[in-house]
Amino acid sequence: MYRKCGDLSTANQLFDKMPVRDVVTWNSLMAGHSEVAYVDKALDGFAKGRKVKIKLDRFSYASSLSACGDHGDVKKGRIVHGLVVVSGLAHRPFLTNSLIDMYSKCGRIDDVRLVFDHAEELDEVSWNSLLSAYVRVGWPEVVTNILVWMHRSGVRLNTFALGSIVKACSGFNDSEEVRKMLHGCVVKVGLDLDIFVGSATHDMYAKNGGLEEAIKVFECIPNTSVVVFNALIAGFSRLGTKQCSAVRFDALRLFSEMLRRQMRPSKFMFKSVLEACNLIKAFKCGKQIHARIITRDLQDDEFVGSALITLYSSMGQIEGSFRCFHATPKQDIFTWTSMISACVLNEHFERALCLFNELLGLGIKPDQFTISTVMSACSNLGILRICEQIHCFTTKAGLDQFTACGNSQINMYSELGDINAAIRTFQNTGSLDVVSWSAIISSHALLGCAIDAIGLFEKMMECKVTPKDVTFLAVLTACSHGGLVDEGFRSNFSF
Known part of the structure; x- marks a missing residue:
């Protein structure tokens, strides 16, 4: 009783006072320690049980193995x-x-397969556990083969196993065939109307751009829950950068429908809806949602606070962003990054640098996105000394290895007119992407180095990097400044 109530201290006291303890007593205490992640205590109980000659049973070993797995201690697990x-x-x-x-x-995973292949007896849980193991390591092709193997062996997929597998496969970005195959399995075994499996299937499509499929699954699920609504709303918001405004408005319509059903939105749903409002610039609606957030007393949540900061900054109301920022605990770096980005977006560059100094004073470690945003503020201020200080900080913090920081640094030195520093940054960036190439080409174009800009463009094409519109704009600008009409026509023709 005390173990299930989470009072392990009292449970331990009772255990110590017991004159006689059987295997059930030891199992109960070990399970309690394992459940709350006291791995060492669980394994210590296992060792002591063996030492006093208690005949441990399968539950004793299962608790110990669970503790080893939760702690990732394969040595003790062996x-x-x-x-x-x-x-x-x-x-x-x-x-x-x-x-x-x-x-x-x-x-x-090799040990998983070894245990499975050498097992004398298997049940449905064994097969589902094997399937889940390959899902966990992200091998969709093997998952497909095991599913076929299970089907041929007559093994039945249960609700929770199939739902968990479908949910985990949401992270397989380039596996559309696997997603459709899993959906086919769901329908064939008659679990497409199950709330748990249906929600996982819907979430799988929503997270990977299959909004039409997600909507169809959504319409088939009986008694849809807040989780299902949130997954579809998040799907609309996530695809908002590429889809038309009508698609983005669907997120708000779904939110209204959920409120009409008197369902209580979660903080994650509020975050998704605020992102949708920001994408379609529905600022009046965003303020109404902000009011509902206050009535739900969720304004101090960092996810919601970050979305509110972004919403008000997009409206040009920087003071509104600061009010949301001050109402949030500010423990995680993404809240600070959102506020710094809001200052940069609204051209309050000095305030952005002040915020950066404040977070450093609090001992909060910035990430590559924070540094990238700060570099943008520095480049707009045009103060070389500050830019060099940020550059040094980035190197000392080990953040110069990130491509996002390298790209921002190229732009920063380009704005300052220091083409040599921009080139050195480009050469030292470990993983170049199309933004890196576009930035260095643009740097040469702005400083009148037309021939060098075209040479970089040709080298970029040799490296099989697909140019974007901003890349062609930089090349055409270089051709325009250098009077290179033929080269400009050639690059435009390529586009």
Whole structure:
């Protein structure tokens, strides 16, 4: 009772006072420590149980393996595995499943397959655990093969296993065939109307751009929950940068429909709706949602606060952004980055640098996106000394390895007219992308180095980097400044 209530201190006191303890007593305490991630205590209890000659059963070993898996301690997990074999319980599916789960959590997929292939007896959980292990390491092709293997072996997929697999496969960005195959499995086994599996299927499509499929799944799910609404709204907001405004308005219509059903929006839903309002510039609607956030007492949530900061900065109301910023705890770096970006967007560059100094004074470590935004502020101020200080800080913090920082640094030195520093940054950037090439070409174009800009463009094409519109704009600008009409016509023809 105390264990299930989370009071392990009292549970331990009762355990210590017991004159006689059986295996159930030891299992109960080990399970309690394992549940709250006290891995060392769980394994210590396991060792003490063996030392006092308690005959441990399958539940004892399962708790220990669970603790090893949660802690990622494969070394201790192997020791427990050896004890399972010595105890003669290794042939039981219950412990086979625990071993598969432990090795899967430790990222040892080869050991997972070894345990599975050498098991004397398997059940449905064994197969589903194997499937989940390959999902966890991100091997969609193997997941497909195992599903076919399961089907041919007559193994039944249950609700929670299939739902978890579908949910995990949401992260497979380039596996449309796998998603459709999984959806086909869901329908064939008759679980497409199940709320858990249906929600996972809907989320899988929404996260990967399949909005039409997501809407169809959404319409088929009976008794849709807040989670389902949130997934579809987030899907509309996520695709807002490429889709038309009508698609983005669907997110707000869904939010209104959810309110009409008297469902309580979560903080993640408020964040998604605010992002949709920002994309379609529905600022009046955004303010109404802000009022609802205040009534729900969610204004101090960092996810919601960051979305509100971005909303008001897009409206040009920098003081509104600061009010939202001051109402947020500001513990995570993304809140500071949002506020610094808001200052840069509204051309309050000095305030952006003041915020950066403040977060450093609080001991908060900036990331590459924060540095990139600060560099943008520095380039607009045009003060070389500050730019060099930010450059030094980036190098000392080890953030110069990120492409985003390198690109911003190229632009920063370009704005200052220091083409040599821009070139050195370009050469030292480890992973160049189309933004990197566009930035260095633009730097040469702005400073009148037309021939060099065209040479860089040709080298970029040799490196098989696909140019974007801003790249062609930089090349044409270089040709215009250098009077290179033929080269300009050639690059425009290529576009």
